[in-house]
Each structure stands twice: as structure tokens, then as C-alpha cells.
Amino acid sequence: MAVTIENTAPCHKKLRVEVNAGRVAGTRAEILQEFRKFAAIPGFRPGKAPEPMVEKRYAGQIDEELRKRLIPESYRETLNEQKLKVVGYPQIEAVEYKHGSALVYTAAVDTAPEFALPDYKGIPVKKKAVTVKEEEITKTIDSLREQQAEFVAVEGRAIQTGDFAVINYTGVADGKPISELVPDAKELGENKDFWLLISADSFLPGFCDQLIGANAGEKRQVLIDFPADFPQKMVAGKKATFFVDVTALKEKKLPEVNDDFAKKVGLENVEKLKDAVRKSLMTEAESQQDAEVRRQLADYLLGKVEFELPESLVTQETRSIIYDVVRENSIRGATKEQLEEKKNEIYGFATQSAKGRLRTSFILEAIAEAEQIKVEEAEVEQRIAQLAQRARTTPAKLKAQLAEKNGFGEIEEQILVGKTLDFLVANAKIETVTET
Secondary structure (H helix, E strand, O other): OEEEEEEEEOOEEEEEEEEOHHHHHHHHHHHHHHHHHHOOOOOOOOOOOOHHHHHHHHHHHHHHHHHHHHHHHHHHHHHHHHOOOEEEEEEEEEEEEOOOOOEEEEEEEEEOOOOOOOOOOOOEEEEEOOOOOHHHHHHHHHHHHHHOOEEEEOOOOOOOOOOEEEEEEEEEEOOEEHHHHOHHHHHHHEEEEEEEEOOOOOOOOOOHHHOOOOOOOOEEEEEEEOOOOOOOOOOOOOEEEEEEEEEEEEEEEOOOOOHHHHHHOOOOOHHHHHHHHHHHHHHHHHHHHHHHHHHHHHHHHHHHOOOOOOHHHHHHHHHHHHHHHHHHHHHOOOOHHHHHHOHHHHHHHHHHHHHHHHHHHHHHHHHHHHOOOOOOHHHHHHHHHHHHHHOOOOHHHHHHHHHHHOOHHHHHHHHHHHHHHHHHHHOOEEEEEOOO
8 A cells, every 4th residue: 555645734634545456456356245145136046146247237336335445444544554643534535446456545634733742740830828718608608698588578668779579561662562572572571570679780771760669559650761782673772661560569588697597508507507618618719729720731831832733623613612602692691683793703712712722632632642641431431420410311321422422532532631630730830829
């Protein structure tokens, strides 16, 4: 088998592979015998038809099977013999073959970048000393109190800031119901039993201010000027009237921090509650600290080595990041129009992030190879079990999903990256600093 390699661009090569005529003839003879076993030729039982008749009838199919078998086989052999690290799939180009001759084809491939590793042991990093302040504990306990809050009916007074008003409302703009103007957001135009926190930044600008002083059972008209940049274009810049019926008034009551409260959240007393919160905050801080150390290690390595990347991988990773960015912003309420306006900004961010991720990944994989860091089967099984538990499914079902999407490689890569970063942390020169 003869192979020539042409470097057409950084991380891109064109391979010309020639499978010699002897091997081609041998493989074709094997395929011919396979066809002969099942050949349906009038007058002959399967397996008994003469080879020339089978050859004549199935020549095209035999040649097609020959290509399907020899090209992948010879391609894999070429990668092993030439020690090529190819990423993605090859693009098979001109295939040349005539009966009795060699099989020749070209394959355009993207290859992993080649670079020299910088010194990766003893990387200097700074680690903040982990401390938990009393105000952080208080803030967390206050959050727990919010979860245990009760809403009690207010009697004998009108609405004031901080209350929760339970209201029914309908809105009109340009003489039409807002629910008809914006059918994709009907709750903007009408709602029932809506709990509204009375504050300056709740719901629509100026809405809450016009309810202050109202009593339960009272009806009010609320006048709204929609901002010109309001997300719902059909009402942007318009004046609207909301007809509001205040059905109830509620006040949030937080529980006192005492032993009874501690028992409600599953602990014996206040001291045990504070200890549990302190430990939880400490664990969270240590996790953030570890992530920061790893970020510093990755940034250090990226600053020490520069190399080109395979364009196909950059494109693929960029698309993945854009998808995530669009999905996250859509969940937060961003409209298609807003995302379209920022498409260049999103693309630039995604491209830069993609290149950083890929470079980090290649560097860490090279370190893993140099240090013979491997991923064990048991580690993959453990990670799958963890992911299955988070997704509230079984490991068997998750494995089936991963098999459909070829997702096992991604799991292994995540584990390998984690183990390599663990190695770098263990060999880093870490300076612990105390915040002032």
C-alpha cells in the first residue's frame, strides 16, 4: 500500500492512498465467493452458479462492496502506519478503480495540532483562604426563612410597599384587549388570582405605584405607558389602561430563628442549624476555590503555547456554544428579534470561547498522554451512575441514550480532563492568600 501526504493547510492534510492490485484482486475474489453463495440465477441453486455468470450479473454490486470494504480498511491502516491523529471524519474524494488494477483514492482530513508542551509542573497559582463570615450564615438562614414564610391576610389597612396584592386584571390599548394584541403573551393583558409583590420594579413600570392605598375589594384603573423598547412590539410605545380588581391583600411573615424553626428544616436546634449552614458554605467555597485554581492553570498553559486549530472542530464547537447561548437567553425571556440584533456579538463570543476550549482540551490531552493518565472502565461506569441519578433515570437507560448519540467518548474526555487537572493541581506551586 502506497501513501503520500500533502499538507494543504494547518491541521489539514490530503492523503493519497493506493491499494495494490494484488490485494484488490484477492479481496474481490473473496467478495465474489460471498455473492456466489446467495446468487439467484435461473437454473442454478444458490452456491452452484458458475463464477463467470455471477461475475457478469453482479459486477457493479461487487465493485461497490469492494470500495466499501477496502477504503475504510486501508484508511485505518494508513492512520496507524503514518501515526496520524485525525479529528472528525475523512472526506473521501476521487476514487479510481478499474477491474484488475489498483484502487486509488484521496482523503481530506483534519488533524490534531502539533505543538511542544510547556513546563506544566510547578505552575504558580494563587488560592484564596476559605473563610465563612457570620453575615453569610445569616443570609443563608434568611433564605431558609423565606422558604418557610407564611402569607397572612391583611386587615384594617390599605396596600403598602412590600405587600402581596392578589388581583384580577384586564388591559386595553388602542381600544383593543392587550391579550388580542399579544396572543403569545396573554398573561400580559389579562390574569386572575395574580399575586403581585408591591414594589417599584414589579410587573410593569408604574403599575404598583397606582395600587398603593387601595383596599381589598376595591377596583382601580391603572394607566401605563409602555416603553418604546418593550419586548412585545405590538404594545411598545403605546398607552394602556388596566382594569384591576384587588381581591385580597397578603403580608409575608418570616418565622423566627429558634429551635422550632431549626426542627422544621430537619435539625435539632439553632446551633446545629448554624453548624450545618457553615459546613455547606465552606464546601461551596472550597468548590469555587478549586474551580478558580483550575482556571488559573488552564490560563497559564494557554498563555505559554499557541497553535492552529482544525477548522471543522472550531465550527462544530462554535455552533454548540451558540446553541447554548441562544437557549439560555430564550429561557430568560429574550425574543428572536433581540437575539437577531446581537447575532454578531454572540458569534464572536462563541468563536473565541470555542478556540479557548479546544486549545485547553488539546493541551490537557497531550499532558495526559505524556503522563500516561488513563480512563478506567470503572470510572466511566461511576460517572454514568452519577449522571443517571441526577437525571432521575437508570444507568441502563442512560447508556442506551449515550450509545445512540455516540456519547461515551464525551464522558471519557470529561473524566480524562478532570484527572489531568487533578494531576496539575497536585504538582502546582500554590500560594494561599488571605483576603483583607
